[in-house]
Amino acid sequence: MEWYMILAVITAGFFAGFINTIAGSGSLISLPLLMFLGLDATVANGTNRIAILLQNIVGVASFKKQKVLDTKAGFKLAIPTIIGSFLGAMLAVDLDEKIMHNVIAGLLIAMFFLLIFKPTAWIKGQAGIVEQKTSVLQIIIFFFIGIYGGFIQAGVGMFMLAGLVLGAGFDLVKANAIKVFIILLYTPLALAVFMYNNQINYEIGLILAVGNMGGAYIASKFAVSWGAKFIRYVLLVVILGASLKLFGLF
8 A cells, every 4th residue: 555545545534533433324424435445245244343342442541541431330331232242243244225215314314403402402411321220122222223333434423422412311421431441341342243254344444443443542642631512513514524525415
């Protein structure tokens, strides 16, 4: 690979890692680049998981150091997510990209309006709700989020944030930290499925991971120091942009 392509992959990884950590859908940057490099959709999807794994190791370590990560709540919600992600990764071997893009875009538009019309729920949250009781509804929600995350990484962070804020009662700062933690826990299992099916380019994946890790570290600092209002504004921009891209408008 030429040096300028290596630089492009690292740069794309940085922005993907930043957006993934502070909001979600950073893979909408990395996946098109991987396919531009000649990887088909399934191999690009698998290769991207290497960067996601290493990105979230950095993000979790940073959030934990800043004392905003509730690992107890994360483990409770990670179990149904991990089970779902395994099923989703097996489905991803035969990915129907066009249908999936339209479904994701529609869901993101719905989330955009939730962010507009229910800002207080996202910013203040109802911290402590998970510690009191992890409901059956929360388990079902995160099981399906896991299926989606195992199927295709793009957008899963935003759906997980919605589940953590609206379904589990966390504010956006704490939800972000738990989101990164849960994704870290289920990614190795999804990655293993892609490895088994020989759908990973390890060289490109590790180069991409360099950028993702840098982006994750910077984003985790911004998320904590700038707070929930900042994250909400970032979410609004990212969700709108991701939806328009998935609908093929640019």
